[in-house]
Amino acid sequence: MRKAFADSLLNLAAGNSRIIFLTGDLGFQVFDEFHARFGSRYINAGIAEAQMVCAAAGLAKEGWRPLVYSIASFATGRAFEQIRVNIAYPHLPVVVVGAGGGYTYASSGVTHHAAEDLALMSLLPGMTVVAPGDAHEVTELLPQLLQLGGPSYIRIGRYGEATYQADAPVELGRARLLRPGEQVALISTGDLASVTLQAARQLGAEGIHPVVYQMHTVKPLDTATLDELVGRVETLIVVEEHGPLGGLATAVGTWRAARREAPRVVRLGPPDALALGSLDRETLRHRWEYDADAIAQACRAAWSGRERG
């Protein structure tokens, strides 16, 4: 995804001379071509996320279209007040890019874990929050974010994420149908989309066919798609690599709470706990039961529960 981001940024910057990129001293060699081609429109702000965000705000005020880039935990947590005061408050079109979202850097320890980024950014009024699932979704969403009149946050991964095919277009604010089905809906965000699809394929062989949606846009929530699912499915299984508060499951739960009739919501994802022990990401997902096997298992339970009823 990081490569897709860098390539996409190059293309966009070639077509829009107001695009300017700031990094918090991260992305070694990833943005060399951008720097070479666009010179002063590349700024290494140093290990100073607060300053990077303030400078981006000032640039946006003067008519530039800045993107600020750091590891997701630093981009959103270290500079949270700067984003709140200088970007959200004046509602400026700055794109905050969080690389290595979720537990991309699982084994690097708690400092590098970004399981609060979607919540932190969603809390801010006027902020658009997206977590694309693969390189294609990054490439499709980035230009849409740059069309916005206000701020946005994009959580991206690192490299080597699985890609997937789907006919549905990648439309900001719209859940993307990845696989048709019935009775149970699997709703993923971020790079768990491919894991969720893997689970769906396993289930298909067993004659279980959940509908799969990728909610790359966490805010604003696509309630229209959720409303369409009412009456069509009995269970929504939300899969997220994020703390249990303030992510996609919270948003879907809030939508659910306001309705008399709506499907049951099941959440799969990390608990409200620190991920200690320098585990690798796969182990973490396995232990916290949101890997493909766990998703398939949760789906079977919902499916058979329906058959018993």
Added chain:
Amino acid sequence: MARERQMAVAGSNRKTTQADRDWLARKARQVRATCVQMAHDGREGHLSSSMSCVDVLVALYYRWLRISPDQPGDPGRDRFILSKGHGCASLYAVLADRGFFPKAWLDLYARNDTPLGNHSCIHALPVLEWSAGSLGHGLGVACGMLYGLRLDQNPARAVVLLGDGECNEGSVWESATFAAAHRLDRLVAIVDENGIQAVGRSKELMGHTSLEEKFRAFGWYARCIDGNDIQEVLQALEELPIGQGRPCALIARTVGAAGVRFMEDQVLWHYRVPSEEDLARALEELGELPIHKEQGS
């Protein structure tokens, strides 16, 4: 002495007349009277902070800044950011007096639905360059503005007024580093060094270290001045090495609530709201009416 020599060598192109000096001094007294009236009417304190920087604001807004109330959005205008947002009463007074908005609005200070909040807000008052309230943001934002302006070959300058207490914030020094690294030499930071913070004295909280030396160590031009002497402020502004590769800092030594003796240099007057009696006493000492209470205003 050293400074006087330096000024003599540098010389001054400024031709001041006694009438001009008197006019500016009177303006400063009127702005102070306005601040006390606004604090009293709006039941909102921060007089220490808003009055310490009046002379700096008068020097900037009546003489040095390239701005015009007729074209407040002119791309070539100088950008002024009040980063110590709690001192905004004096900025409002100066902006109203310069015609950026009606003087009658000063009566609305700190009321519900006001354009003039007790921390400045660009949504409420779009003629401002920036909102303020939380400290340690303005300098970094000005860095971004100037970086962008330079790319556009726009020669505008940016002035940021900070508090000395504000310089407790680490983000100020991230910004100072960035400004030097990117040679933002049209940036002017003015620190209103009134020595008073919300619940203490700046010197104690900063370990008796020098802001001037710190800015120099960060690669800036830096100079200490008497921030309550309008002529000295103007002289220092004109002698700034703008466009010579380094950002510029003026450490303006001021007195909290300067200009009204019974309020001066007391932590108490950081928050205290003046009573009816305080107001009358202050106006009498200043010998001027608030800007929005003058006849014909």
